[in-house]
Amino acid sequence: MARLNSPEELEKFRQEVVSKRDPNTPCISICAGAGCIASGASEVIAAFKAEIEKQGLKTDVADTKETGCPGFCERGPIVVIYPEEICYLQVTPEDVPEIISQTIKEKKVVDRLLYVDPTTGEKATHESDIPFYKNQERNIIGNNIHIDPKSIDDYLALGGYSALVKVLSGMTSEEVVEEVKKSNLRGRGGGGFPAGRKWEGSRNAPDETKYVIVNADEGDPGAFMDRALLEGNPHSILEGLIIGGYAIGSHEGYIYVRQEYPLAVENVNIAIKQAEAYGFIGENILGSGFDFTITVHQGAGAFVCGESTALMTALEGRAGEPRPKYIRSNIKGLWERPSVLNNVETWANVPLIINKGADWFTQFGTDGSKGTKIFSLVGKITNTGLVEVPMGITLKDIIYQIGGGIPGGKRFKAVQTGGPSGGCIPEELLDLEVGFDELSKAGSMMGSGGMIVMDEDTCMVDVARYFINFLTDESCGKCVPCREGLRQMLKILTNITEGKGKAGDIELLEELSEVAGDASLCALGTSAPNPFLSTVRYFRDEYEAHIKEKRCPALSCKELISYHIDPDKCTACMICLRKCPVEAVDGGKKKIHIIDQEKCTKCATCFEVCPSRFSAVQKISGEPVPAPIPEDARTIVKKSKEK
Amino acid sequence: MDINRIDKIIDKYQGDASALIQVLLEIQSENHWLPKEALERVSEKLEVPLSRIQHIATFYKAFSLVPKGRHEVHICMGTACHVRGATRVLDTVEDLTGIKPGESDLDLKFSLETVNCLGCCALGPVMEIDGKTHGKMSPPETADVLKSYE
Numbered sequence: 001m002a003r004l005n006s007p008e009e010l011e012k013f014r015q016e017v018v019s020k021r022d023p024n025t026p027c028i029s030i031c032a033g034a035g036c037i038a039s040g041a042s043e044v045i046a047a048f049k050a051e052i053e054k055q056g057l058k059t060d061v062a063d064t065k066e067t068g069c070p071g072f073c074e075r076g077p078i079v080v081i082y083p084e085e086i087c088y089l090q091v092t093p094e095d096v097p098e099i100i101s102q103t104i105k106e107k108k109v110v111d112r113l114l115y116v117d118p119t120t121g122e123k124a125t126h127e128s129d130i131p132f133y134k135n136q137e138r139n140i141i142g143n144n145i146h147i148d149p150k151s152i153d154d155y156l157a158l159g160g161y162s163a164l165v166k167v168l169s170g171m172t173s174e175e176v177v178e179e180v181k182k183s184n185l186r187g188r189g190g191g192g193f194p195a196g197r198k199w200e201g202s203r204n205a206p207d208e209t210k211y212v213i214v215n216a217d218e219g220d221p222g223a224f225m226d227r228a229l230l231e232g233n234p235h236s237i238l239e240g241l242i243i244g245g246y247a248i249g250s251h252e253g254y255i256y257v258r259q260e261y262p263l264a265v266e267n268v269n270i271a272i273k274q275a276e277a278y279g280f281i282g283e284n285i286l287g288s289g290f291d292f293t294i295t296v297h298q299g300a301g302a303f304v305c306g307e308s309t310a311l312m313t314a315l316e317g318r319a320g321e322p323r324p325k326y327i328r329s330n331i332k333g334l335w336e337r338p339s340v341l342n343n344v345e346t347w348a349n350v351p352l353i354i355n356k357g358a359d360w361f362t363q364f365g366t367d368g369s370k371g372t373k374i375f376s377l378v379g380k381i382t383n384t385g386l387v388e389v390p391m392g393i394t395l396k397d398i399i400y401q402i403g404g405g406i407p408g409g410k411r412f413k414a415v416q417t418g419g420p421s422g423g424c425i426p427e428e429l430l431d432l433e434v435g436f437d438e439l440s441k442a443g444s445m446m447g448s449g450g451m452i453v454m455d456e457d458t459c460m461v462d463v464a465r466y467f468i469n470f471l472t473d474e475s476c477g478k479c480v481p482c483r484e485g486l487r488q489m490l491k492i493l494t495n496i497t498e499g500k501g502k503a504g505d506i507e508l509l510e511e512l513s514e515v516a517g518d519a520s521l522c523a524l525g526t527s528a529p530n531p532f533l534s535t536v537r538y539f540r541d542e543y544e545a546h547i548k549e550k551r552c553p554a555l556s557c558k559e560l561i562s563y564h565i566d567p568d569k570c571t572a573c574m575i576c577l578r579k580c581p582v583e584a585v586d587g588g589k590k591k592i593h594i595i596d597q598e599k600c601t602k603c604a605t606c607f608e609v610c611p612s613r614f615s616a617v618q619k620i621s622g623e624p625v626p627a628p629i630p631e632d633a634r635t636i637v638k639k640s641k642e643k
Numbered sequence: 644m645d646i647n648r649i650d651k652i653i654d655k656y657q658g659d660a661s662a663l664i665q666v667l668l669e670i671q672s673e674n675h676w677l678p679k680e681a682l683e684r685v686s687e688k689l690e691v692p693l694s695r696i697q698h699i700a701t702f703y704k705a706f707s708l709v710p711k712g713r714h715e716v717h718i719c720m721g722t723a724c725h726v727r728g729a730t731r732v733l734d735t736v737e738d739l740t741g742i743k744p745g746e747s748d749l750d751l752k753f754s755l756e757t758v759n760c761l762g763c764c765a766l767g768p769v770m771e772i773d774g775k776t777h778g779k780m781s782p783p784e785t786a787d788v789l790k791s792y793e
Contacts, residue, residue, distance in 0.1 A: 034761075034762055034763060035762065035763045035764075035765055035766070037776075038761075038763040038766055038769075038776035038778060039763075039765075039766065039778070073763070073764070073765035074765045076765065219759065219760075220760070221720070221721030221722045221723070221725075221759045221760035222721045222722035222723040222760055222764055223760070224760070224762035224764070227762055259668060259705055260758065260761070261762075297664075297665065298664075298665060298668055299703075299705075300664050300667070300668055300699075300703035300704070300705040300706065301703050301704030301705040302702060302703050302704060303759065314664065315661075316661050317660055317661035317662060317663040317664055318663075318695070318699070319698050319699050319702040319703075320702070320703075376764065378722070378723035378764035378765070378767070379722065379723045379726050379727070379764075380726060380727070384723070384764055384765035385765065416722065420722075450722070452722045452723055452726065454726055458726050463726075466722070466725050467722075470720075470759070476702070558730075579783060581735075581782065581783070581786070601734075603731060603734070603735070603782050604728075604731065604782075605781070605782055605783060608781065
C-alpha cells in the first residue's frame with residue numbers, strides 16, 4: 001500500500017475503499033473479542049468459513065468479519081448479519097449450516113438463535129431491539145461490531161482518521177486544546193482530571209521534548225472496557241493519541257499495555273504497522289510537516305503501574321514505583337519531560353470530540369461529568385457485559401434496564417464501583433446518578449468503570465477483605481502507611497471473617513484507614529481503605545454480626561457456616577452422597593442423609609446439587625448444628641400414608 | 644536457554660537499557676522462567692547491575708525465577724469470579740495438586756498461579772490452563788478438567 005501524502009489523497013483513497021464495498025452484500029460479523037473466544041468463537045468462525053466454501057458461496061455473496069467486542073459477553077459467541085442487522089446469540093458451530101442456508105441464502109431468520117425477553121417472552125431480531133443495547137448510548141464502543149480490528153480500511157470506511165485530517169489541515173494546536181477543554185472531557189481511568197487542562201499544562205511547558213502516553217494497564221479486576229477498545233478498535237486510540245501529540249507538541253507516543261492482554265497487544269501492533277504504511281504515523285504526516293512515532297510497551301504484571309508516575313517509571317525500564325507529585329507529570333514526567341498520560345477510553349473520545357465538536361459531546365452527561373462512559377457490568381447480574389451509557393444515568397437503570405437485574409430471583413445487595421479502591425453502594429442509593437462527583441460523594445468512585453453487582457449471598461465483610469487483600473498484594477512497598485497499614489487491616493479483616501474478631505476491631509480499622517488515607521504516597525494507598533470504609537458505612541450490622549455473634553448473615557464466610565441436612569426434607573435421593581468429594585455424607589437408599597461435620601470441608605457441593613424441589617441441604621451460621629437424628633429414625637417409611 | 648537466543652532478543656532492542664523489562668518478558672515467554680545465567684547475560688549486555696534486574700524480576704508478577712510445570716494453571720481471582728465462588732475453585736486445585744499459588748509440583752506437571760482478572764467475567768469463575776479458558780467452574784468440574792491433563 002502506498003503512503004498517503006495529503007488529506008486529498010486520503011479522501012480519494014477512502015472513496016475507493018467505500019465504493020468497493022456494496023452495503024447490500026451480506027456480511028457475517030462474528031465477535032472475536034477475548035470473551036467470545038473463551039466461549040468458543042474461534043470454532044464458530046472456522047465453521048462459517050468452511051460452510052461458505054462448502055455451500056459454494058463466493059465472498060461477494062457472503063463474507064465474514066472477525067470483529068471486536070460488542071459488549072454482550074453473557075450471550076457470546078455473538079453473530080450479527082448485515083445489512084439486515086440480524087443478531088444471533090450463543091451461536092455454536094452446529095448452528096452455522098442453518099444460518100448460511102436459511103439467513104444468507106433464503107433471507108429467513110433462524111428464530112431459536114434470537115434474543116428472548118425473559119419477562120415478555122418476545123423475540124428481538126435486530127441488535128438495536130435488544131433491551132441490553134436499546135438503553136445504551138454507544139458512541140465509542142458501537143463501532144466495534146463494524147470493524148475488523150486488523151483492517152485499517154474498515155476504520156477508514158467508517159470515516160476513520162478524518163479527525164486527524166481536520167486537525168492537521170485546519171486547526172492550530174491551541175484550538176485543539178481549547179476544543180478538548182471546552183468539551184470538559186475528564187479522565188476515564190479513575191482520577192477524572194480534566195484532560196484539556198492536563199494537555200494545556202504540557203503544551204505550555206518550556207521543554208522541547210514531550211511525550212503522550214496511553215495508559216492501557218487496565219488492572220482493576222472485573223473491568224475490561226479498555227481491552228475491548230484496544231482489541232476492537234485500535235485505530236481510534238492511535239488517532240486520538242496522534243491528535244494529542246499534535247496538540248501539545250509531542251512527537252513520541254507510548255502505549256503501555258498489560259501483558260495479560262495478548263490479543264490487544266497483537267492488534268495494536270498491527271494497527272501501528274498499518275498506520276505507518278499509510279503515513280498516519282511517521283514523518284511529515286499527510287504532508288503537514290508533523291512527525292510522530294508510537295511505541296508499544298508491555299507491562300509485566302503490577303497493578304500499581306496503572307498509577308501515572310509508576311507507569312512512567314516502568315516505561316523507563318525500572319520497577320514501577322510511584323513518586324510524590326510535588327510537580328505534576330504533565331510538567332515533569334517520563335524521563336523528566338512533560339508527559340500527558342490518559343486512559344484508553346479518554347483517547348478514544350478525542351477523535352469524536354474533534355469531528356463532532358465539543359458542543360455535541362457536552363449534550364451527554366451531567367454538569368460535572370460530560371459524555372458517555374463504558375462500564376463493565378459483572379458479578380451477580382443477568383446480562384454480564386460492557387455497557388456504554390451517558391453520564392447521569394441512574395445505577396438502577398444500568399442494573400435493571402440494561403443489566404436485566406439479579407439472576408435466580410435473588411435480592412440485590414450492593415454494587416461495587418471504582419475498582420479495588422472504590423466502594424460499595426447499597427440498595428437505598430440506587431437512584432444515584434452516575435458521575436465522577438456523585439459517586440465520590442457516596443463514598444465510592446468512578447474509577448475506570450468496573451461495576452460489580454452483589455446479591456444477598458455476598459458477604460460485605462468478605463468483600464472488604466477481598467479488596468484489601470488484593471491491594472496488600474499489589475502495594476509496591478515504597479511507603480509505610482500503605483505497606484504496613486494494609487497488612488494490618490487485612491489481618492484484622494481476615495480474623496473477623498474467620499470468627500476471631502473482637503470488640504474494638506472496627507475502631508482500629510477506622511484508625512488505620514485514616515492514616516493510610518492521609519499519609520500514603522500515591523492514590524493506591526490513599527484510596528485503599530475505601531472498600532472497608534464504604535462497607536462499614538452501609539453494612540455495619542454485618543461487621544457486628546461477625547464480631548459479636550460469630551455469624552455471617554450472607555452465609556458466605558466458610559469458617560462461620562456449617563452445612564446441615566434437614567431430616568424432614570431429605571428424601572434419601574443419594575445425589576449429595578455421591579457428589580461429596582470427601583465422603584462426609586452418610587446415608588443410603590431410604591436412609592436419611594447426615595453430614596459428618598468432622599469430615600466436611602464446606603465446599604458447598606451438597607448444597608448445590610440438592611434438587612431445588614427438596615432443598616434439604618441448608619447453611620447454618622451463628623447457631624449450633626442440630627444433633628443428628630437417632631439411627632432408628634433414619635429409615636424412610638412411606639411418610640405420606642402415615643398422615 | 645541458549646545464550647545466542649538471549650543475545651538476539653537483546654539486539655532486537657538495540658541493547659537499550661530502558662528495554663530491560665521488554666527483554667525479560669521475551670525471555671520469560673520463550674523459556675517460561677528466568678534462569679540465573681540468562682539474567683547475568685542480560686546484565687552484562689545491557690550494562691544494568693544484576694541487583695536491579697533482580698529487583699525487577701521479583702517486583703513484577705509476570706516473571707518467575709524457578710522452572711514452571713508443563714501445564715500452567717491460572718485461577719482468576721477477579722472480583723466477578725470471587726463473588727461467584729473462585730475461592731472454591733482454587734481450594735479444589737490446591738487439594739488435588741498439593742501446591743499453592745506460585746508453586747510447581749515436584750514432577751513439574753502443574754504450576755499454579757492466581758491472576759487478577761482474565762476479562763471473561765461472563766464465564767466466571769474461570770480457570771485457564773495453558774491459555775485455554777474453562778468457564779463456569781464448580782469444584783467437581785474443576786477436578787474433571789484437571790484430570791484431563793497429562
